[in-house]
Amino acid sequence: MHIPISKTILSKKDITEVTKCLKSGWLVQGPKVKELEIQWSNFTKAKFSLAVTSCTTAMYLCLKALGFQKGDEAIVPAFTWISTANVVEQLGGKVIFCDIDLNSFNLNVSEIEKKITKKTKFILPVHLFGLSADMDPIVKIAKDRNLIIVEDAACGFGSFYKNKHVGTFGEVGCFSLHPRKSITTGEGGIITTNNKDLAEKISVLRDHGAVTTDLQRHSGPKPFVLSDHIECGFNARMTDIQGALGYSQISRAKDILKERRFIAEKYYKHLSTLKWLDMPFKHKEYVHSFQSFPCLYKPKEINIDSILDVNRKRNNWMETLNNDGISTRPATHAVHTLSYYSKKYNLKPKDFFNSWAASLCSISFPLFNGMKKNEIEYVANRITEHKI
Numbered sequence: 001m002h003i004p005i006s007k008t009i010l011s012k013k014d015i016t017e018v019t020k021c022l023k024s025g026w027l028v029q030g031p032k033v034k035e036l037e038i039q040w041s042n043f044t045k046a047k048f049s050l051a052v053t054s055c056t057t058a059m060y061l062c063l064k065a066l067g068f069q070k071g072d073e074a075i076v077p078a079f080t081w082i083s084t085a086n087v088v089e090q091l092g093g094k095v096i097f098c099d100i101d102l103n104s105f106n107l108n109v110s111e112i113e114k115k116i117t118k119k120t121k122f123i124l125p126v127h128l129f130g131l132s133a134d135m136d137p138i139v140k141i142a143k144d145r146n147l148i149i150v151e152d153a154a155c156g157f158g159s160f161y162k163n164k165h166v167g168t169f170g171e172v173g174c175f176s177l178h179p180r181k182s183i184t185t186g187e188g189g190i191i192t193t194n195n196k197d198l199a200e201k202i203s204v205l206r207d208h209g210a211v212t213t214d215l216q217r218h219s220g221p222k223p224f225v226l227s228d229h230i231e232c233g234f235n236a237r238m239t240d241i242q243g244a245l246g247y248s249q250i251s252r253a254k255d256i257l258k259e260r261r262f263i264a265e266k267y268y269k270h271l272s273t274l275k276w277l278d279m280p281f282k283h284k285e286y287v288h289s290f291q292s293f294p295c296l297y298k299p300k301e302i303n304i305d306s307i308l309d310v311n312r313k314r315n316n317w318m319e320t321l322n323n324d325g326i327s328t329r330p331a332t333h334a335v336h337t338l339s340y341y342s343k344k345y346n347l348k349p350k351d352f353f354n355s356w357a358a359s360l361c362s363i364s365f366p367l368f369n370g371m372k373k374n375e376i377e378y379v380a381n382r383i384t385e386h387k388i
């Protein structure tokens, strides 16, 4: 048996929709991308959704459209995928790391205010692994301190906080459609916003600065009149092939998310007696979408020796599980410990202690649509049998 950490299962309809698009001859940002965007807005209740090439591109474009200037500071959790920090760096900004809460793996909101300086302009809360960050205090701090929120909702499709979909709290939300996400277009990203002017600006920036999209031009009365270009833009357009794939999947989003929650519930049930393993944070005000199933192999105490001890045990265990056909991964990395950031900002692992601990002691187990009952049980049983 080989159980991957994640797997992409495409339906017959997905393949048909992609084939239809290929046969239509319209391959770049066109009617299918439009349909995906409409469905994304219907699902998240964001007024505007814009498809782009990835979540990383989405965050970059949003910061640019929101007027990010060289030297601006942006608060970023230290435990996230590297691109949350990279986009700030790419725009000539300064990344201000903030530590996380080990229960949720998300920003520790009580640390945020300490990080704000006169140069802080942005905050990028991340809804890691499908669990919303604690948005009420974050929105309040941003309001009080005049910061702009760009939500990294890469893993957040189907995640709610107090009945509101993530990606709709800040000025913008940025989602990923990478194959490890619940809905995938291979590579891909979506930007959500309720701000019409901003949506228009981002739409222009993603398409070489053109005011009129190809779809508008071709469906209008004068397709032969080329657009004006009002910005020095990029090419961040999603292909219509991807749009067709995304549109087909989002039309069964409820089922996709239901199945992921079902698998997660099986894990909660099987593993609830394990005192040494913290499963993903659960709370009635949060709807988790289980982009993955990240757990914490709990250190006896939160100190260096216990963390290193658990890290050794976890790594050996991951290897054993791998030999037994079960793929696992650390939940994600602590960005401040990666060479680029540790060197540039002279950071030590301990500087963001919980983020470092999370990178050494977290473990994600397989969770994907199409995971079979016997596979879930096999994984759950092997976890339960583990001798700590």
Ligand SMILES: Cc1ncc(COP(=O)(O)O)c(C=O)c1O
Binding pocket: 053, 054, 055, 056, 057, 080, 081, 083, 084, 126, 128, 152, 154, 155, 175, 176, 177, 178, 188, 189
């Ligand atoms: C938290 C987070 N942010 C950003 C990204 C980047 O997404 P993309 O690969 O679509 O650029 C990821 C991807 O895994 C992620 O997990």
